[in-house]
Amino acid sequence: MTKKPINILIDTDIGGDVDDALALALALNSPELNIVGITTVYLANEWRANVTRNMLKVFGREDIPVSTGAEKPLIGWWDESRIPNSSKDFGILDGKPLPCACDYIIQTVEKYETLTIAAIGPLTNLALAIAKAPYIVPKIKIIMMGGQITKAHPEWNIVCDPEAARIVFESGAEIVMTGLDVTNRCTFTRDDIEYVKNIGNERTNLLGEMLDTFCEKFGFLPVLHDPLALSYLLWDDIMTFADKKILVETAGDYSRGLTIDCDWGDGYPVKAAIDVKPEEFKKRLLDRIIQ
Numbered sequence: 329m330t331k332k333p334i335n336i337l338i339d340t341d342i343g344g345d346v347d348d349a350l351a352l353a354l355a356l357n358s359p360e361l362n363i364v365g366i367t368t369v370y371l372a373n374e375w376r377a378n379v380t381r382n383m384l385k386v387f388g389r390e391d392i393p394v395s396t397g398a399e400k401p402l403i404g405w406w407d408e409s410r411i412p413n414s415s416k417d418f419g420i421l422d423g424k425p426l427p428c429a430c431d432y433i434i435q436t437v438e439k440y441e442t443l444t445i446a447a448i449g450p451l452t453n454l455a456l457a458i459a460k461a462p463y464i465v466p467k468i469k470i471i472m473m474g475g476q477i478t479k480a481h482p483e484w485n486i487v488c489d490p491e492a493a494r495i496v497f498e499s500g501a502e503i504v505m506t507g508l509d510v511t512n513r514c515t516f517t518r519d520d521i522e523y524v525k526n527i528g529n530e531r532t533n534l535l536g537e538m539l540d541t542f543c544e545k546f547g548f549l550p551v552l553h554d555p556l557a558l559s560y561l562l563w564d565d566i567m568t569f570a571d572k573k574i575l576v577e578t579a580g581d582y583s584r585g586l587t588i589d590c591d592w593g594d595g596y597p598v599k600a601a602i603d604v605k606p607e608e609f610k611k612r613l614l615d616r617i618i619q
């Protein structure tokens with residue numbers, strides 16, 4: 329019997345690091361997933377939304393609703409220099425304001441029995457939705473790219489809004505956490521990028537352009553953080569997980585934004601990635617995104 333596709337909402341900071349676009353391409357090309365909506369987060373949301381809508385147009389999926397989310401973290405620091413730039417500017421596609429991500433998340437969860445949320449950017453939208461409507465928590469499963477547990481080095485999605493991350497971790501929601509511990513082991517080479525570009529369809533041409541722009545602007549090859557996190561929904565033999573208890577540090581001169589593995593204490597239970605098969609993952613990712 330064929331399995332029913334998993335309903336997912338993708339919450340993304342697409343347009344900065346190119347891995348969000350790769351995750352979206354992976355999701356769009358995976359019949360195992362039914363994308364019910366995409367929400368953008370963290371600075372330049374309209375810009376990110378239009379990058380998303382352009383991608384949806386190229387992939388023939390303009391039916392997927394897009395919402396714009398929180399511009400700034402709940403409190404504290406943000407980095408204006410990280411305004412996204414790994415994509416062309418697609419402007420305002422039709423000039424109409426898009427729905428607010430926080431409300432869109434709540435309304436979408438209400439529609440489904442359960443909803444998987446692929447959280448591949450800072451967690452502000454999700455924290456706002458949980459704060460506004462805590463009753464959604466038992467119905468959501470969060471597949472998160474965020475944090476790391478083997479090094480005292482904060483990860484971007486958490487450090488951009490540690491208070492939001494804390495709200496999400498402490499909410500009691502079911503969380504599958506894929507952190508830098510494993511994502512940093514998965515990268516594209518220059519040859520992988522050329523391989524995508526040489527396929528020559530409209531979708532791979534767009535991805536190739538985004539990959540090139542990213543390499544040029546950031547000065548390094550893409551790390552496959554977000555598609556790896558999302559791949560948990562597709563393949564159960566790529567990553568190995570362990571039950572962990574996590575605390576999010578919101579204070580400290582050097583430790584703000586750390587996700588601390590607190591097996592000994594009051595940490596919040598998550599399933600955390602501890603190992604990965606990088607080459608097999610990359611092979612399967614490439615097979616899907618060249619479709």
Ligand code: RIB
Nearest residue numbers: 345348448473484485553
């Ligand atoms: O630390 C990696 C995360 O930060 C990824 O989600 C990447 O897209 C960037 O947002």
Ligand code: CA
Nearest residue numbers: 341348448449
């Ligand atoms: Ca991201």
